[in-house]
Amino acid sequence: METKITKEIIAHTAKLSRLELTEEEEKGMEKHFASVLGWVKTLDAFDASSVPATAHISDAVNVLRDDVPGEPFGREKLLSCAPERSEDSYIVPRVVE
């Protein structure tokens, strides 16, 4: 399959990634995408309709835990990692929807 990597694709992907790219970085990214995705033609060598996808290496199923509460972890241990916080919460600039 041929996918032409365009400037628009790079710009859209940067948005999905929450990254700002300089023009130069965009160009570099275009080139990089083209090289790596160029190898994708090696994947054309099989009939995809007859092969199931593998998402996990192991075939384990039903890995479950009992519904029993653990000890409280301690809010301060987590909040102390935050770049901005109040006494009890993480703080971000006012979010408007």
Add this chain to the structure above:
Amino acid sequence: MSGYVPTIGLEVHCELKTETKLFCSCRNKFGSEPNTNTCPVCAGHPGVLPVLNRKAVEYTVRAGCAIGCKISRYSKWDRKNYFYPDLPKAWQTSQYDLPLCTGGEVKITVGGEEKTVRLNRIHLEEDAGKLVHGAGGTAVDYNRCGVPLMECVTEPDMHSADEAVAFLEELASVFRFAGVSDCRMQEGSIRADVNLSMSRPGEPLGTRTETKNLNSFRSVRRAIEAEIRRQTEVLESGGKVVQETRRFDDATGEGYGMRGKEDAQDYRYFPEPDLMPVVLSDDDVGRIRASLPELARDRRKRYTERLGLPAYDAEQLTCDPAVAELFDGAVNAGANAKKAANYVMSEIMRKGKTAGEDGIIVGISGTQLAELLALVDKGEINLVSSRDVLDRIWLTDETPSAAVDALGLRQNNDEGEIEKLVRDIVAANPGPADDFRKGNEKVLSFFVGQLMKATKGKTNPKIAGELVRKVLSE
């Protein structure tokens, strides 16, 4: 008349009432101090891994059984990726193409007519945190992050706000009776998104909008009505409805579009590598199905058909599973069905309702209620003093009989003793006694009242009335 008819589909989110969250052993508890029910897993720290809560799977399957869904024998987990400050990992673990339940239906009655609303699916996912907007910024609380959430998606089978609200009420009742969710709107444990489009009969469906995150039956109704008005106006003025995500502002009663969110709606779903699939055998499903309690609809049927209660009573008794449980418990412990129903509908519901707006707190067991009713029946106490007994045993294990003794409420049924008291009171009130003899029956209650006052209400009122009449008639 425009001739446009709304077509409505709902996505309903219900929080499961498990002890712990979906993927970590933090408590699933509403109303805690911000961020106290969090750990590195639900706060999305680097390196953490999820482990699935067995109960959450069982509850979702049970919910599916309650509304006749097909239970998937194989289901899996997917990541739904998007950035938002209430989502610490920046993805929501959800189920994309293989949900736990598919199909199913809910029967509703609107304007005396029964209708069926089909479900498309129920899947299990994790809830997001809570944002509190203030002047200095937005505070983020992850207590709700990772709480197990069922998403129930309907087919577009509803055509009015009434039908949508009736569906929500019935779904909430089913889930409450199934014991899987409290469905408390106040606490946000049930929330709905409304998909709505307008079209003329016979024409293809119009462009739909999605109004997100409505958290009361009232706002669902108002949002639907507002959106019907808005889309109708747009169409009638020759405009086009734009497919968009909207919010409804409860304060203004208006909806508004969330601009700029559209191109970000590429969720890049892919299989969650950190969670293994869920495989259910027929035995598993059978076992979960067997754990399903009797639902409201079935109970109502039993109450009217087997216990001979009026439809109104059956409706009242099934307003809440705890109420129905209490009633059934009392009947099982030997109480007369109608008497128990009356007592539950008057005394218990009055007392229980004060405790919380959302639902009812039931503070006594069926056995306690049956015994209390028996005490009233046998004349050990009267109805009025039964309230004092109720107050005392509420949320305790004390038997009503012990409470009656402790409160000294046991009623005097000794006719000789009562007659003596009556004679004293009649003698002390010659005026009213004369009135009776002249034919004024009303004074009877005056004498009974005096007697009750003198004995602090502990006289059998039936015996008292009879004896007052007897003495006055002599």
Add this chain to the structure above:
Amino acid sequence: MKITDMTLLGLVRAMDAGEVTSVEATEATLKETEEKKDLGAYVTVCAERALEEAKAADARRRAGERLPLLGVPIAVKDNICTEGVRTTCASRFLENYVPPYDAFVVKKLKSAGAVTVGKANMDEFAMGSGSEYSAFYPVKNAVDKTRVAGGSSGGSAVAAASYQAFAALGSDTGGSIRQPASFNGVVGLKPTYSAVSRNGLIAFASSLDQIGPIARTVGDCRAVYDVIKGHDAGDSTSYAGDLDKGERVTSLKGRRIGVAKEFFGEGLDGEVRAAVERAIAFYAEQGAEIVETSIRSFDMALACYYILSSAEASSNLSRYDGVKYGRRAEGCRTIDDIYYKSRTEFFGAEVKRRIMLGNFVLSSGYYDAFYLRASKARTLIKRDFEQALSGCDALIGPTAPTTAYRSGMSEADPAAAYLGDVYTVPVNIAGLPAISVPCGNGGSGLPIGMQLIGRPFCEETLLSLAEIYEKECGR
């Protein structure tokens, strides 16, 4: 003999015999870290903490306690969470992140009595093959400072190779343990996927990541692996079955070693090929039957790997958003500012490339052609390895196509640098165990590594096969 020259097992014996103390070993190790600071093996050296742990270990030993790693100074890759010790993933984003919890393997090391020397440098978020993409400073090759250490566990490999630790933990998503082990002349074991818990390993690509040991000898690798392996209820992918399906090979008579021709194709350096062929000849001389085999889907592995690993990474790294931990860019006025500015400022170029690629292959309209197709290719690659390994005890081949290359080459053409992972990534795709063992040096004295690939949970087969070679041909 310097204390640091001892093997890990030798040190344990010497400490048990009362000949040296853990404090002495730790002090000697810390001295090496001071003297070899220019190699950049560590992001953080925990000198004080390590000495305290060493003292405690000595006290326990005096009290008669015997534990597999009691008092042994070990390095931990800086993408493995250590409670109270900064864990950066060699990224600006996490340069101030002190985890509130220990990784499962760190708990295991502690309960085995190990002393943590420090946190080993690496490619940022384990993305890279040279350890040049550390946001702080690159790791230099232990043999030749003008060359790369390999990566992404370059700090771990160099720490072990240059006596700055008796062993190290690394992580391997597409070769990140084996390739730097090969470049620095040490042994690196990538265990079967799910044999070692990933709980507390900062995720790069969750379905491929695996923690494993790097050490100077095969025996030392085994000692560390025996401690860190095992089921963990906190990792849903952790294997709950028998982890010891392998066997301790003592004689090569009747053993079959597979040679897949795809591992000896175009791009393989002549001297590397020659060294690996000599090792194959050694096994044959010892009585092993050399079996020709094939991994027909081998050519798909690189594309498959870069699509799947980048896709998972793009999602795993979305959590770095400047809200909960780590850095936040200055002067942000909106939440989007925080996301864009923080991620733009604190992620390095290679990390951005992977995030971009990953988001692209998952995005609407491209998922089927890229992500889904790669997931299907994975099925084929896994099958081909299963088939090849059904006829032999292990596959043998080179770990990397070349010896350590000169620093500064990757950035010029990042995609070309990915080609260096060609022999290691198929193993992660198939989830198999593999070990890289030194098998001689190239003309310039640079170490060459050979790779043995085994059946699931047959680490011991690989370790013992490697040990036979090491005993006869090793240093």
